[in-house]
Amino acid sequence: xxxxxxxxxxxxxxxxxxxxxxxxxxxxxxxxxxxxxxxxxxxxxxxxxxxxxxxxxxxxxxxxxxxxxxxxxxxxxxxxxxxxxxxxxxxxxxxxxxxxxxxxxxxxxxxxxxxxxxxxxxxxxxxxxxxxxxxxxxxxxxxxxxxxxxxxxxxxxxxxxxxxxxxxxxxxxxxxxxxxxxxxxxxxxxxxxxxxxxxxxxxxxxxxxxxxxxxxxxxxxxxxxxxxxxxxxxxxxxxxxxxxxxxxxxxxxxxxxxxxxxxxxxxxxxxxxxxxxxxxxxxxxxxxxxxxxxxxxxxxxxxxxxxxxxxxxxxxxxxxxxxxxxxxxxxxxxxxxxxxxxxxxxxxxxx
Amino acid sequence: xxxxxxxxxxxxxxxxxxxxxxxxxxxxxxxxxxxxxxxxxxxxxxxxxxxxxxxxxxxxxxxxxxxxxxxxxxxxxxxxxxxxxxxxxxxxxxxxxxxxxxxxxxxxxxxxxxxxxxxxxxxxxxxxxxxxxxxxxxxxxxxxxxxxxxxxxxxxxxxxxxxxxxxxxxxxxxxxxxxxxxxxxxxxxxxxxxxxxxxxxxxxxxxxxxxxxxxxxxxxxxxxxxxxxxxxxxxx
Numbered sequence: 001x002x003x004x005x006x007x008x009x010x011x012x013x014x015x016x017x018x019x020x021x022x023x024x025x026x027x028x029x030x031x032x033x034x035x036x037x038x039x040x041x042x043x044x045x046x047x048x049x050x051x052x053x054x055x056x057x058x059x060x061x062x063x064x065x066x067x068x069x070x071x072x073x074x075x076x077x078x079x080x081x082x083x084x085x086x087x088x089x090x091x092x093x094x095x096x097x098x099x100x101x102x103x104x105x106x107x108x109x110x111x112x113x114x115x116x117x118x119x120x121x122x123x124x125x126x127x128x129x130x131x132x133x134x135x136x137x138x139x140x141x142x143x144x145x146x147x148x149x150x151x152x153x154x155x156x157x158x159x160x161x162x163x164x165x166x167x168x169x170x171x172x173x174x175x176x177x178x179x180x181x182x183x184x185x186x187x188x189x190x191x192x193x194x195x196x197x198x199x200x201x202x203x204x205x206x207x208x209x210x211x212x213x214x215x216x217x218x219x220x221x222x223x224x225x226x227x228x229x230x231x232x233x234x235x236x237x238x239x240x241x242x243x244x245x246x247x248x249x250x251x252x253x254x255x256x257x258x259x260x261x262x263x264x265x266x267x268x269x270x271x272x273x274x275x276x277x278x279x280x281x282x283x284x285x286x287x288x289x290x291x292x293x294x295x296x297x298x299x300x301x302x303x304x305x306x307x308x309x310x311x312x313x314x315x316x317x318x319x320x321x322x323x324x325x326x327x328x329x330x331x332x333x334x335x336x337x338x339x340x341x342x343x344x345x346x347x348x349x350x351x
Numbered sequence: 352x353x354x355x356x357x358x359x360x361x362x363x364x365x366x367x368x369x370x371x372x373x374x375x376x377x378x379x380x381x382x383x384x385x386x387x388x389x390x391x392x393x394x395x396x397x398x399x400x401x402x403x404x405x406x407x408x409x410x411x412x413x414x415x416x417x418x419x420x421x422x423x424x425x426x427x428x429x430x431x432x433x434x435x436x437x438x439x440x441x442x443x444x445x446x447x448x449x450x451x452x453x454x455x456x457x458x459x460x461x462x463x464x465x466x467x468x469x470x471x472x473x474x475x476x477x478x479x480x481x482x483x484x485x486x487x488x489x490x491x492x493x494x495x496x497x498x499x500x501x502x503x504x505x506x507x508x509x510x511x512x513x514x515x516x517x518x519x520x521x522x523x524x525x526x527x528x529x530x531x532x533x534x535x536x537x538x539x540x541x542x543x544x545x546x547x548x549x550x551x552x553x554x555x556x557x558x559x560x561x562x563x564x565x566x567x568x569x570x571x572x573x574x575x576x577x578x579x580x581x582x583x584x585x586x587x
Binding site for chain 1: 361362363364365367368371386387389390409410411432433451452
């Protein structure tokens with residue numbers, strides 16, 4: 001992109017040169033300044049021709065393909081200008097060269113002047129058009145490049161957003177830990193190991209593919225959470241009391257996917273103590289066709305300061321998703337019980 | 352040699368797998384399995400084990416934190432699913448770390464390392480405490496008191512002990528192993544081919560240790576340690 005100031009300077013310098021350079025021939029001729037400026041009408045018309053084409057005619061008619069119209073318009077204007085210039089120079093002549101006898105130049109001379117002026121004006125019209133087109137092409141190239149970088153950036157940003165979206169929906173540690181446990185399980189209980197692999201594969205499928213859609217069947221979402229809970233059970237001692245109960249009156253009802261997984265993850269993260277009795281209880285209740293009540297209750301063993309890995313990102317995520325999918329149509333209550341022993345999170349949604 | 356060991360992992364299956372591995376390994380004797388470091392603390396302090404398989408990522412008390420309050424004779428092999436925690440493990444002087452999922456091959460490699468380490472320690476302790484060793488010579492075992500040794504010369508696959516009464520004993524073993532077992536800095540390697548009983552040094556002449564007619568050189572590789580020993584023991 002050419003510097004704007006440089007461009008302005010070039011224009012001014014060029015026209016100053018055009019208007020002032022003939023002055024050097026006036027030295028010693030004794031011609032009055034007024035006559036000089038009146039003679040400058042030729043340059044003035046060239047300038048008009050140049051800018052007329054540069055700013056209006058070329059962008060409006062040439063670029064849009066109306067070449068014939070463009071050519072005609074230019075010819076007419078230049079023709080008018082040439083005739084005008086002829087009378088103007090006659091006028092100048094009659095004012096300043098009063099003493100000299102008005103010798104009419106012969107026809108050949110007159111024709112020569114017409115042709116000269118016509119060519120001069122045409123040259124400037126062409127120059128204006130060419131520069132307009134060149135800069136247009138130049139800008140277009142620039143704009144194309146700009147658009148290209150913007151597109152690449154947008155693509156990268158989208159990929160990143162999708163990835164972080166997926167990441168925040170499920171902790172990658174969960175995946176690794178579950179695989180490690182399945183590895184151990186194969187040594188003791190092949191049937192359970194097979195079941196676990198199946199559950200994990202169904203979970204992943206739901207996360208990777210169903211997640212792309214705006215809504216999934218309620219029963220699919222419940223199954224997804226059931227699989228998650230079952231896989232978590234493998235990792236926990238038998239003494240931990242974990243269950244998910246669902247009661248759906250219309251399992252086919254659509255629901256936004258992966259709304260509750262962060263909350264369930266949190267329940268396991270903050271609800272399990274290796275030394276004390278712990279529980280995670282999840283109920284998914286659909287008493288009417290358009291109403292869903294999900295409550296997640298767990299024994300409360302808050303993390304110490306040093307182990308706050310998530311900093312509440314999970315909760316923010318849930319809030320955002322709820323706002324996007326069910327704005328004004330949900331109620332979310334959450335908090336620790338009075339004795340501080342349990343944590344309860346309940347979400348009521350009008351489907 | 353039997354190594355006593357214990358397992359701490361908050362995930363029952365992970366602990367179970369390690370348990371089955373210890374049963375398969377003849378030189379390991381499992382003393383206990385715990386699902387939490389807190390539950391293990393009392394036991395492991397009252398009856399310390401030699402080797403502890405310790406999970407790093409555990410709620411309430413992490414493996415790295417727990418390893419800092421263990422009896423100092425207990426060596427730790429950390430287990431973790433995440434390599435970034437293994438670095439932490441090395442900072443607290445772990446014997447090794449195992450990345451989950453743990454195969455029996457990996458497990459055995461680690462415990463072999465432990466076995467080697469405990470074997471060396473066991474010998475070091477025995478020689479230090481009882482001040483003698485048996486060396487194999489011509490299908491017999493001959494007792495050598497540490498206090499009788501002047502210096503030891505290494506010869507390809509053999510070593511030769513030079514004793515105070517002028518006796519020389521040849522035995523099939525490597526200088527490297529011998530150097531490892533003998534108490535330091537009472538015995539110091541001064542050269543590729545010599546280990547000297549420093550407390551018996553009669554004379555040092557231009558940085559060579561003189562036993563009667565024999566001049567024992569100090570080579571560049573071992574110079575610093577020997578120099579320090581002399582500096583500390585020189586009256587100025």
